[in-house]
């Protein structure tokens with residue numbers, strides 16, 4: 453029987469807890485696939501081997517039976533990948549099965565350099581980039597200046613591609629970024645060829661691999677990075693990332709037939725958090741924010757990639773309904789419900805007031821800037837629910853909170869996260 457492909461994607465700003473769900477699903481998966489983004493975000497996974505922050509590797513690496521795939525749509529940071537593999541080995545995790553697409557493109561050292569220089573140049577207008585080189589990487593990719601994994605094994609071609617790209621880069625380094633030293637194509641080509649050797653055992657045609665696996669009815673999980681509100685087309689532009697974070701893009705970025713992606717699980721947080729700049733309608737400040745951040749402390753309310761404190765807010769039904777819609781989700785996983793156990797009343801944003809007009813539609817950035825949250829207060833449950841494994845055993849107020857969220861977003865909440873560990877999950 454063909455189980456189809458399951459997509460695990462974010463409904464919000466990212467950091468929703470996708471890694472934990474993917475890790476759970478990976479138990480029964482044959483393939484776990486990354487299809488977009490690079491090492492600019494991190495999945496946190498806590499399992500029997502310990503706590504791991506994965507930035508580049510797919511979340512199936514803890515399951516020896518799973519083939520982990522890095523698809524053509526990914527921004528491949530080779531040193532980052534090698535470091536993560538070494539870290540797993542150091543901590544006794546058996547070497548994972550890993551396949552890297554020969555069509556994936558490489559995050560080059562100058563992508564990181566340009567990311568940092570540009571954020572510095574923008575000063576207070578910066579985007580809050582993680583400086584992982586992602587925007588310069590995708591800019592080069594679509595300007596046809598990128599380097600594919602396959603190029604690493606063809607030295608003349610690699611050198612020519614770098615020379616073509618560096619002509620303009622060196623002009624920018626000298627004139628826009630204040631006389632930075634010029635980059636040398638030959639030295640870079642040598643470095644990249646060495647990277648190529650290191651990853652050679654993993655490189656293959658992942659598109660063919662996945663098409664065959666799908667035809668054979670193998671169980672494939674594709675995992676999105678960041679969330680719907682960071683999508684460049686549908687998110688909060690320009691406070692978006694540079695590759696599509698949507699399940700729909702998984703077909704493109706992984707290399708699968710679009711009709712293969714049958715089950716789409718959008719992960720939404722029971723409250724909101726966001727790393728980086730941009731409008732955030734339900735944002736909290738001061739003591740209230742600090743308390744929620746502290747309560748979510750184990751949930752890493754300090755960005756997994758940057759260690760920056762996340763911006764905190766109440767659950768935003770307007771944003772999440774939209775996020776779930778653009779993901780095309782047929783299931784929702786509501787994560788971190790346990791964190792809200794300290795509250796007497798829990799505000800949920802059910803509409804925005806934009807210039808005195810109430811709306812439940814998620815508007816583009818210029819209107820989001822002016823939107824004010826309209827809250828409904830739900831009763832809190834005031835207890836620890838982290839040991840609960842059955843929906844019916846949750847306090848009535850927690851059940852009502854979940855049902856309210858479900859009604860607001862219009863898609864069934866099938867999973868409820870009650871703690872950071874793999875088994876801290878209620879399946880409905």
Ligand code: GDP
Pocket residue numbers: 462466467468469470471472493494495496497498678750751752756787788789790791868869870871872873876
């Ligand atoms: P991802 O990128 O979507 O995988 O999310 P992150 O890993 O960056 O952030 C989610 C954080 O929440 C991690 O520290 C997880 O261990 C933690 N987490 C996930 N689900 C739950 C949950 O239901 N409850 C609690 N308390 N923590 C959770």
